[in-house]
Amino acid sequence: MLAFNNVSFRWPKASTYCLNNLNLSLSQGECVALVGDNGAGKSTLLRLAAGLLKADEGQITLNGIDLSQQKARQRAMDIGILFQEAEKQIFHSSVRDEVTFGLKQRNLTRTQIEQHTEQALMLCELTELADKHPLDLHAGQRRMVAVACLAALSPPLLLLDEPSRDFDAYWLKIFEKWLAHCQQSGTTILTISHDLDFVSRHYSRVIHLSGGNIVNDGPPSRVLRTEELQEPGELPSPTLYALNQALSLDYPETPEQWSHAWLNRTR
Numbered sequence: 001m002l003a004f005n006n007v008s009f010r011w012p013k014a015s016t017y018c019l020n021n022l023n024l025s026l027s028q029g030e031c032v033a034l035v036g037d038n039g040a041g042k043s044t045l046l047r048l049a050a051g052l053l054k055a056d057e058g059q060i061t062l063n064g065i066d067l068s069q070q071k072a073r074q075r076a077m078d079i080g081i082l083f084q085e086a087e088k089q090i091f092h093s094s095v096r097d098e099v100t101f102g103l104k105q106r107n108l109t110r111t112q113i114e115q116h117t118e119q120a121l122m123l124c125e126l127t128e129l130a131d132k133h134p135l136d137l138h139a140g141q142r143r144m145v146a147v148a149c150l151a152a153l154s155p156p157l158l159l160l161d162e163p164s165r166d167f168d169a170y171w172l173k174i175f176e177k178w179l180a181h182c183q184q185s186g187t188t189i190l191t192i193s194h195d196l197d198f199v200s201r202h203y204s205r206v207i208h209l210s211g212g213n214i215v216n217d218g219p220p221s222r223v224l225r226t227e228e229l230q231e232p233g234e235l236p237s238p239t240l241y242a243l244n245q246a247l248s249l250d251y252p253e254t255p256e257q258w259s260h261a262w263l264n265r266t267r
C-alpha cells in the first residue's frame, strides 16, 4: 500500500542525509511501529509518508501512485495524521465543530456528516464534552479530539506520531479501543512510539530506525529485545522483556503467556 523505494532526504542546510536510501513497504491492513533513538529520523519519515516533505532521491508510492504526483485533496482523503503535538492540529471552538470540519470538506449530506460526527464522538467517548472548547480540556482529552477527527474520516492509512503520549490510563484505554477498531477494519497504520510496552501490545511488526537507516525489521519479540535497543540512550526495554531477562525466562509476548510461563516455572 505504502512503499519507500531508495528514498533519501536531507534537511536544507544539513551537511548529512537524515534518511539514507530507505526501502520499506507496508501492505494493506498492516500495522507497523517505528522505534528508535531521538533524532533517528522517525518524524521525518512520517512526514515524507504524508507527502508533507519531498524526497531528494527515490520514490514514495501510495497504492502504486507516486505520492508527489497526488493532489493535496486526494492525499487528505487517503491519509490521516496524528502529530506529536496534537493540540496544534485543533482550530475550532468546540469539540463537535472540530470533528465536523474534515467531514464538511467531503461530498456528504448534512445527515451523513451528523451521523459520522456522533459516531466518532461516541467511539472516542467525547459525547459529553462535545460542546466544550478543545483548549479547555486536559492534554489527554485534547489528543482524543484529534483522534476523533481521524475516527470521523476513517482514512485507509493512518500515520501516528507518539499517539500514546499524554494519555492517562483512562484515556489510553479508550485510545487503544479505537486503535483495535481501526486494526479490525483493515486500516494500514504506521506509528512512531517510544513506549515499547504500548508497541508490544498492539503491533506485530516493528522497524528500528537508527541514524536514518533501518537496522531491524520484524516481530516485536525479536526487534524489541535486541541489544541496540537496550543500550543506554536508546529506549527502555518493555516491561515483559525486562522481567524475562531478570528471571531468565523465555520471551512470551503477552501478559497471559507471561503469567502462564511464570506459574509453570514456580510450580
Ligand SMILES: Nc1ncnc2c1ncn2[C@@H]1O[C@H](COP(=O)(O)OP(=O)(O)OP(=O)(O)O)[C@@H](O)[C@H]1O
Pocket: 011, 012, 014, 018, 036, 037, 038, 039, 040, 041, 042, 043, 044, 045
Ligand atoms: N525542521 C527541521 N529542520 C532541520 N532539521 C530538522 C528538522 N526536523 C528535524 N530535523 C533534523 O532531522 C534529524 C531527524 O529528526 P526527526 O525529528 O525526524 O527524528 P526523530 O527520530 O523523530 O526524533 P524524536 O524521537 O526526538 O522525535 C535530526 O537531526 C533533526 O535535528
